[in-house]
Amino acid sequence: MTALLLWEDHMADGRIDFTKSGVSRFPDRDLGVPRFSCEVGVPLAEQKELGHNRWHPDIPPLFECDPGDEVILESPGYDDYQLQDQDDDEDIHTLDLTRTHPITGPVRVRGAEPGDLLVVEVMDVQPLSGIGYSNVLPGMGGPLKDRFPRGFKTVWDLHGIYATSRQIPGVRIPAISHPGVIGVAPSHELLEQWNRREDPLVADGQAGPRADATATAVLRTLEGEEWQRVAATAARTVPPRENGGNMDIKNLSRGSKIYFPVFVEGALFSCGDLHFAEGDGEITWNAIEMDGSAWLKFGLIKGGSRKYGIRNPAFRPSPVDPNFGDRYLSFVGYSARGDEQRYLDTTMAAVDAVEQGIDYLTRFGYTPEQAYTIISVAPCEMHVGGIVDIPNAAVTLSIPLDIFDQDILPKP
Known part of the structure; x- marks a missing residue:
């Protein structure tokens, strides 16, 4: 387990020995929670120890913890820092979608086994750079892509609990920040099943490419033959599946609790693709996409997946939503x-x-x-x-x- 941070890295007084872990923390207060930091503006391939952009059970863990522990995971936005804070929209026409989504992890939870439920409580989600993007991507603009072939780019300024944009004046969007991609690793058997059922769609052009996207796969610390072996069968992060993944559910905000069926030892949890706000359906294929941090707490229900028959994620929604009443x-x-x-x-x-x-x-x-x-x-x-x-x-x-x-x- 390369570059694995253990709770034993804590010093006698409970603080983390950062000379051993290399982890940063909030600069303004001591939360006592391990934080894995993303370097703003740097693509995942240049800080690959942080995470990955494919699903596979053989990606080495970033961190190991016990049920009841917390961690803060920072991540780039879904675009992997390809978009720029400028009015020119050329970058949405050159966006390499095979680099989406950079996600942070995996986190190995001690004691988690297939048949269990991993319980993930979303404690908080916050922006990093303070800049968000929403795009109607040419050829990828959701179900109305043919109506908007040119595409449209929006840059958002994220101030406190509101987002505003010079491209859409007269609108102020309240935060309902949440992870777009959040999930656990598939087993080898489940991964093979995904590939079997999605291969016909890939061949018909109804799903994103897998084999053609191998070159941009980031698999944490894997290199050489091991990287080639894993990249050849690793699953893209674009669709949601039994492990969770790119669910894009706005209600997975602060205070939500998600129950993931566990497919591998340790669960191997990861998240990223953070959103400042989103409407149901994410109809253009974009929310207000941002780089950011997710503060998470882990729990475990032994045998829970089998006991309750939960085969896809289940969740208790966030109690914190913008309050519009009947308006x-x-x-x-x-x-x-x-x-x-x-x-x-x-x-x-x-x-x-x-x-x-x-x-x-x-x-x-x-x-x-x-x-x-x-x-x-x-x-x-x-x-x-x-x-x-x-x-x-x-x-x-x-x-x-x-x-x-x-x-x-x-x-x-």
């Missing part, structure tokens, strides 16, 4: 529009609701690109209204009114 404007989408009809298609219904929201916001001075971004990054609520009233599914999109500096409710 939303909601749009209803259906799996029917004009002459087109699809049987109980919730994706079509969701897109229908989003398009109504976009078209509505353009009546208040926003461009379609700005409106699409707002719906993706603001704490919008999206809910399935119905999937039994054949043939039409119904999905609602609720946009919070208080993020705007103008009243957007319909009036006589």
